[in-house]
Amino acid sequence: MKISIFGTGYVGLVSGACLAEIGHDVVCMDVDPVKIANLNVGVLPIWEPGLDVLVDRNFKDGRLRFSNDAAQAVAHGDVQFIAVGTPPDEDGSADLQYVLAVAQTIAMHMTNYKVVVNKSTVPVGTADKVSAAIGAVLAQRTGDVPAFDVVSNPEFLKEGAAVNDFLHPDRIVIGSASERAKALMADVYEPFMRNHDRTIHMDVRSAELTKYAANAMLATKISFMNEVANLAERLGADIEQVRKGIGSDPRIGYHFIYPGCGYGGSCFPKDVQALGRTASQIGYDTPLLDAVEAVNKRQKTTLFTKLANHFGGPTNLQGKTIAVWGLSFKPKTDDMREAPSRTLMEALWEAGAKVQAFDPVAMTETARIYPDHPLLTLSVDKYAALAGADALVICTEWQQFRAPDFDEMELRMPSKLIVDGRNLYQPAKMQAAGWNYLSVGRAAVTV
Numbered sequence: 001m002k003i004s005i006f007g008t009g010y011v012g013l014v015s016g017a018c019l020a021e022i023g024h025d026v027v028c029m030d031v032d033p034v035k036i037a038n039l040n041v042g043v044l045p046i047w048e049p050g051l052d053v054l055v056d057r058n059f060k061d062g063r064l065r066f067s068n069d070a071a072q073a074v075a076h077g078d079v080q081f082i083a084v085g086t087p088p089d090e091d092g093s094a095d096l097q098y099v100l101a102v103a104q105t106i107a108m109h110m111t112n113y114k115v116v117v118n119k120s121t122v123p124v125g126t127a128d129k130v131s132a133a134i135g136a137v138l139a140q141r142t143g144d145v146p147a148f149d150v151v152s153n154p155e156f157l158k159e160g161a162a163v164n165d166f167l168h169p170d171r172i173v174i175g176s177a178s179e180r181a182k183a184l185m186a187d188v189y190e191p192f193m194r195n196h197d198r199t200i201h202m203d204v205r206s207a208e209l210t211k212y213a214a215n216a217m218l219a220t221k222i223s224f225m226n227e228v229a230n231l232a233e234r235l236g237a238d239i240e241q242v243r244k245g246i247g248s249d250p251r252i253g254y255h256f257i258y259p260g261c262g263y264g265g266s267c268f269p270k271d272v273q274a275l276g277r278t279a280s281q282i283g284y285d286t287p288l289l290d291a292v293e294a295v296n297k298r299q300k301t302t303l304f305t306k307l308a309n310h311f312g313g314p315t316n317l318q319g320k321t322i323a324v325w326g327l328s329f330k331p332k333t334d335d336m337r338e339a340p341s342r343t344l345m346e347a348l349w350e351a352g353a354k355v356q357a358f359d360p361v362a363m364t365e366t367a368r369i370y371p372d373h374p375l376l377t378l379s380v381d382k383y384a385a386l387a388g389a390d391a392l393v394i395c396t397e398w399q400q401f402r403a404p405d406f407d408e409m410e411l412r413m414p415s416k417l418i419v420d421g422r423n424l425y426q427p428a429k430m431q432a433a434g435w436n437y438l439s440v441g442r443a444a445v446t447v
């Protein structure tokens with residue numbers, strides 16, 4: 001089946017590679033000429049486990065092509081996926097300019113029936129806007145104009161496991177009232193569901209809202225646990241014991257109830273915000289969503305606050321050297337959008353502290369975001385980052401940070417102070433080994 005995808009970011013590139021892997025004939029189109037030129041010589045714009053192999057194989061086999069040529073992309077696909085960014089506008093609502101630009105491009109070049117698929121995360125009502133944008137361009141064309149349908153097909157992949165999520169989806173949500181469009185969408189996804197059909201059909205608006213509801217629910221779980229963790233810390237309880245205690249209830253479950261230093265990434269922060277703005281545009285208050293966002297903002301400052309308190313106030317951080325392990329917003333990705341590490345590092349620089357940072361894959365991205373920052377050193381490995389540091393702060397729970405060589409750490413960092421935003425270690429063991437150890441939702445250990 002011939003498929004075109006607009007946008008070759010985390011969603012577009014993973015979707016394109018996986019659709020090609022299953023046998024479809026895919027053209028990925030992006031307006032960024034550098035991205036396309038790089039992809040055409042095998043250089044990927046993002047780091048995602050398993051993606052390079054898939055892109056390489058399908059590119060060489062000719063099922064996956066990369067292009068800047070919008071007309072060619074529109075001509076190619078029976079199904080046209082829109083997978084461009086929907087960043088927050090000034091008021092926090094989703095900025096639809098890129099989505100609508102693609103809609104207009106498709107309308108300008110289409111000569112036969114197309115299914116236009118919103119895969120970007122877009123507010124309720126966007127399919128209508130995309131339809132209107134296509135209709136407006138078609139209305140200016142002379143002669144017969146082709147028919148089209150707009151479908152909502154939100155994407156649920158997780159960065160760090162995106163390829164696996166796409167190849168083995170737990171659900172495919174299709175929002176459409178058109179039988180013709182639904183039949184084509186079935187052709188797209190059937191090969192991924194040989195075991196059993198996991199398609200959930202619904203109306204367009206419900207599909208659009210489903211994506212926001214899913215992300216808002218996940219963000220709510222995180223903020224809830226962070227709030228309880230902060231309470232536990234102040235009440236002399238241990239959040240890790242509480243976590244197990246509540247997770248054992250199948251109505252709650254163990255998934256996604258880890259306390260930490262706040263959620264980041266390109267989705268939860270902007271989607272919670274955008275859902276709140278959608279509500280306020282129709283005059284409806286969303287106090288729960290507002291609280292989820294506020295709790296998260298506060299949580300992202302918690303590591304800095306713990307560090308500052310330990311040293312007797314933020315002014316005492318002036319001239320200190322702080323090692324930071326983990327820069328991406330979560331493990332197995334190089335995505336630093338809204339990462340808690342950024343909140344921490346920026347607060348440390350503001351206080352006059354130096355940062356020695358290490359991340360297994362996000363170093364290039366860090367250098368791109370903070371080029372030549374005078375208070376930032378990017379270290380070659382996790383131990384090098386500790387050299388002479390006054391403290392280590394852990395922001396991301398990469399596997400390689402879970403069982404480090406504490407003797408090696410002590411040699412590099414005689415200060416023996418760890419602020420752990422991911423609760424990777426046991427406080428009692430840390431105390432026995434003579435470490436000062438501050439984690440989230442558990443009593444601080446100081447020696």
Ligand SMILES: NC(=O)c1ccc[n+]([C@@H]2O[C@H](COP(=O)([O-])OP(=O)(O)OC[C@H]3O[C@@H](n4cnc5c(N)ncnc54)[C@H](O)[C@@H]3O)[C@@H](O)[C@H]2O)c1
Pocket residue numbers: 006007008009010011012029030031032035083084085086098101102119120121122155156157158159266267
């Ligand atoms: N990143 C995720 O984990 C994830 C998961 C599910 C859904 N989403 C949603 O998917 C959408 C895309 O997210 P992303 O993280 O892949 O974004 P991204 O920023 O990584 O990529 C977007 C790409 O679109 C390109 N683009 C912009 N305008 C274009 C145009 N007119 N024609 C062609 N290409 C154009 C950009 O150059 C960029 O390469 C967003 O709405 C996001 O909320 C993201």
